[in-house]
Amino acid sequence: MTGAGREPWRSDAATVLARLGTDGRTGLAAAEARARLARVGPNELAAAAVVPAWRRLLGQLADPLILLLLLAIAASLAAWVAEGSDGVPYDAVVIAVIIVLNGVLGHVQQARAEQAVAALRRMAVATASVVRDGREQRVDAPQVVPGDVLVLAEGDAVAADARLLEAASLMVAEAALTGESEPVLKDPATIGAQAMPGDRTNMVFSGTAVARGRGRAVVTATGMDTEMGDVARLLGRTEQERTPLQREVAQIGRALGVAVVVITAVVVATILLTADVRTTTDVVAVLLVGVSLAVAAVPEGLPAVLSVVLALGVQRMARRRAIVKRLASVETLGSASVVCTDKTGTLTRNEMTIEVVVTASGEVEVTGSGYRPDGELRVGGHALRDGPLLDEVRALLGAGCLSNDAALHERDGDWVIQGDPTEAAFLVAEAKVAGLAGQRRARFRRVGEIPFTSERRLMTTLQADGEDEGGIDVVTKGAPDVLLARCTQERVAGRVLPLGDARRAEILATVDRLADRALRTLAVAYRPLPGGGGAPADDTIERELIHLGLVGIIDPPRPEARAAIREATGAGMRVVMITGDHPRTAVRIAADLGIGVRDASMLTGRDIERLDDHGLQVAMRGVTVCARVTPEHKLRIIGALRADGEIVAMTGDGVNDAPALRSADIGVAMGVAGTDVAKQAADMILADDDFATIVAAVREGRGIFSNIRRFLRFLLSSNIGEVLTMFLGAVLAGGLGLEDTGEAVAVPLLAAQILWINLLTDTAPALAIGVDPPPDDVMSRRPRRMADRVIDPAMWVGIAWVGLVMAVVTLVALDLGLRGGFLGGTGDIEQGRTMAFTTLVLAQLFNCFNARSDRVSxxxxxxxxxxxxxxxxxxxxxxxxxxxxxxxNRAFDTTPLGGRDWLVCIGLASVVLWADELKKLLERGLRSRRAARSARRRTARAPRAGGP
Incomplete structure (x- = not known):
């Protein structure tokens, strides 16, 4: 850290001040502050290097499929020129429009992603209170330098990382940086051991906020040297991963590029060898056919259909309150096999709630969660009625609200707090008891206060009792072990009885039992002041107190999260909770949400640091909870899961989540509670912060992936049908009667016809397939792994089979329409080509229905x-x-067909449908027989009744 050496939390305050060359009382001199500012630079996060817009736009053209389409444009233009440049080269124009639209879309998406670090910079506080020249003054936060003495008060944002010099009841909300759900109590005492940021209680960090209390701290790091700067640096280094779909489409593009070159070369060579090519015109005609075939082999509709299908999915997800920033992320979420989720604010409400009240007469459950005061007091599953226990609970909650600086308000139907969330929990619980809040406000008036300090771990107020003229009550709440030591009596059923050692031990055992349930415990006590207000308002009055009881507080799970996790698990996904909280709290929340936790299934930050990358990869295979983790740990966790072949979705809301959100296959940010940094780094934002929305998005993503496979199956099988038609037609030209037509280059289809087929079937039908309803079992299938291909070997077999059948029936139609050949037709070449042309188009239209599933009829x-x-x-x-x-007819060299010819074309084209139906039927039978054999083997291996 700049100027303070490393690990200032491990040195005492005097040593840190000496290293920084500053004074804890007078701070820096103004001139020295200016000199340091010139030397170390402003207290700002570094901006990412700006990539020019033109470079980002050109970068979109580097995709292999886009390069292939550029070649297709060149080929189309060549064909158009060779044919005399008549009309408009529609094919080339359509492909160019597709490329431009995809490029602009990608450019916009990339520009949004690169705003993440800029969002971090905008989070910097505007001003800070510092001591310079012995005077407290406000300065712009970028002017803060190492050695400045910060003055911290409730509600202040912390301008830089700083070592505490003094603290009075200082609690800092660090959830955005460390993931800690509760404000952290700060203490200037030196920490001798190594500590994670969340455990550095004598440090305050840039970008966090003071929840209560006050303090002073000397700045040890500014700008990029802060913990926030480390997050920004991680975010800047973390590359935006390409989605599995993008990688797969790029691979298909490269494979198609090679295949197109090879196929075109083979077909052109075959025609040249088999046809009677004598003149330059004949050679040009052959090359024109080859170019047309190359264009036909490229599924130029793929990027357009893919973009439209994903865009439609994005619109549907927006209606479900999920906002997607990158189109390809929709499919990725549907493929997710692991969902790594932050705890605070994602699985929990980030609203501290009193769950249990324990008094001398028993234990009471407080229903309801969060800051909305809906709920009741229950014992044994029934509402608490009048009696001693209710009186004790009323006294405890009322006293807890008297020793309290928080406020609870309703704004536009939402309940919000001011002050410490733990104190607010008392106000919410009190509101669940009819009339209690009004009675407290009418009866008591605060006349003094002894604030909470980290040394005392207590807060006390002096209350004037309106029902006892001149009477003053001492009301105290705080850590149970500390408060019990100051109690000599206990209130029991309206009476005040002595508090003996046995009862004291019983209360402390209850504290341990509540802590085992991951509940934070606070005790409440009181006593009337002898002599009214004559006693001094200091901690000498915190004695001989009357113990009222305990409360157990927790940040409750979201009620909808458990059902969502159950559905996600049923869909084959593993949910991993990643949090900066204490392991005990994490385990409790995980258990409440149905995330199974065993010793072997939990890792802490220290465990992660002891493991190398391979060891972490192995360990993460069984882990469901990671606790006390830092942003660096989160990145390693994501990396280990992805290295193990998992497709990882990461949810989060804080600054500390941003690098992991960027690194994951898909980052999901909370839209309500999430920081701007998290939203900018993520691929998807949940507008309602509901974990259940993720599951709905998974369903949508899986449906989209299924449709992507459908239109890929359609496009590729249709294109293979065209290629095989041309290739087999050239090879079998003699048998088909093409050589007897008198044409030097006699081919089954002309260049214009090939381009028309491609334009006709690669657009509207492919798009329609892309919006097919999802399969019925879409959420019962296992997620696809990283190694799984969009087009697997079985799908390639089906594609090749359909393409072959398509080529055969097209050549049969050609033979039937052409005199001579195998089947002895009677027409001329124009008749034969028209029938072949029509049959191939209709076969591809029948193929639309085949492509909807490779298994189902x-x-x-x-x-x-x-x-x-x-x-x-x-x-x-x-x-x-x-x-x-x-x-x-003149434009495409076709001739009108009679009714009989149309029936022949339709009948031959339908063979594509029936042939694929036969293949599916045989495959279903084979699967059934394999399943039956497997069941018989399991039965045979099972022990028989009465056996050994």
Missing amino acids: ALHHLFTNRLLWGAVALSASLQVAVVQLPFL
């Missing part, structure tokens, strides 16, 4: 997708127009 839920039927009808109508209208 196409006839299942046949009419659930009306958009698909509309797309098929539109494409079929356009094909009829191309075949039957004279002016389009």
Whole structure:
């Protein structure tokens, strides 16, 4: 740390002051502060290097599939020029528009992602109170330098990392940095051992806030040298990971690029070898066919359909209160196998709540959670009625609210607090007892106070009792072990009885029992002051107190989180809680939420530090809770899970979560309680901070992934059908009668026809498939692992099978329409090509229904997708127009077909559907037989009744 050496928390305050060359009373001289500012720079987080917009835009073109589409544009333009440059090169224009739209979309998304570090800078406090030249003054936070003495008061934001010099009841809210749910009590005492940030109780950190009390601290680090700076540095170094879908599409693009070159070369070579090519015109015609085939082999509709399908998914998720920043993140969340979730504010409400009240007459459950005063007092599952126990509870809660500086208000239907959350919990619990708050306010008036300090661990107020003229009561709350030592009596059933050693031990045992339930305990006591207000208002009056009882306080789990976790687990995902809180608290919350915890399934920050990367990767396979962790630990956890092949979703709301949100496959930030940093670093924001919304988003993501596989199956099988048609047509030209047509380059389809097929079927039908309803069992499937391919070997087999059948029926249609050949048709080349052309288009339209599932029959839920039927009808109508209208006949070298020819084309095209149905039927039978054999083997291995 700048100027203070490392680990200032391990040195006493005098030593830190000496190292920094400053005075704890008078602070720095103004001139020295200016000199240090010039030397170390302003107290700001470094801005990320700005990448010019034009470079970001060009970077979008580096995707292999985009490069392939650029080549397709060149090929299309070449074909258009070779044909005489007539009309508009629609294919090239459409592909160019697709590329531009994708580039602009990617540019905007990347610009948003790069605002994360800028958001960190905006979190800096505007001013700070410092001592300079012996005077307290306000300065702009960027002007604070190492050696400045900060003056801290309730409500102040901390401007820099600083070593405490003095503290009076100082509690600092550090949840945004460390994940600690409760404000941390600060103590200037030296910490001799190594400590995580959350355990450095003699330090205050930049970006945190004073919840209560006051103090002074000497600045030890500013700007990027602070703990906040470490987070910003981690965030800057953490690269935005490409999603599994993006990586898969890029891989497909590279594979297609190689395949296109090879296929085009093979087909062109085959035609050149088999056809009677003699002139330059013939060579150009062959090359034109090869170029057209190359364009046909590239699924140029893929990026557009992918973007539209994801965008529609984003709109649906927005209606579910999930805001997605990166389109590809939608699919990633559906593939998530592990959800790493922050505890405070994500699984819990970040609202301290009194859960249990224990008095001499018994233990009372306080229902309700959070700051909304809805709930009641219950004993044994029934409402607490009038009697001694209720009287004791009323006295305890009323006294706890008297020794209290917090305030509870209702604003626009929401309940908010001012002050310490633990003190606010007393106000909420009191409001659940009818009339108690009003009675307290009417009867008592504060006339003195002894504030909470870390040394005393007590807070006391002096209250004038309106029912006892001149009477003053001492009301104290604080740590049970400290307060009990000052109690000599206990209130029991309206009487005050002596507090003996046995009863004192019993109360302390209750404290331990509540602590085992991860409840923070506070005790409350009182006594009337002899002589009214004549006693001094100091800690000498905190004696001979009357013990009223204990309260157990916790930050409660969100009620909807348990059901959401159960559904996530049922969907095959593992939920891992990651928190900066104490392990005991983490285990309690995990158990309440249904996250199974055993000794072997929990890691602490210290455990993580002892493990190397491989050891952590192995350990994380069984872990469900990580406690007392830092931002660096979170990054290592995410890295270990991803190295083990998991697809990781990370949720969080604080500054400390930002690097992990950026590093995960998908980062999910809380929209209500989340910091701006977390929202900027994340891929998705939950507008309602509801963990259950994540599960709804998972369902949406899985449905989208299923649709991506569907339209990939359709696009690739259709394109393979076109390629195989051209290849087999060139190889079998003699048998099909193509060589007898008199054309030097006789091919099954012309370049314009190939481009038309591609344009017709790669757009509307593919898009319609992309919005198919999700499968019924989408949430009962296991998540796909990182190593799983979008297109697995079984899917490639199905794609190749459909493509082969498509090519065969197209060539059969050609043979039936062309004189000679294997089947002895009677038409000319124009007739044969028109039938082949039409059959291939219709076969691809039948393939739309095949592609909806590689297992389920196409006839299942046949009419659930009306958009698909509309797309098929539109494409079929356009094909009829191309075949039957004279002016389009000239453009595409087609000839009108008769009714019989249309029936032949339709019948042949439908073979694609029935062939795939037969394959699915056989595969279902094989799976059933394998399942039956597996069941028989399990039965055979099971021990028989009465056996050994």
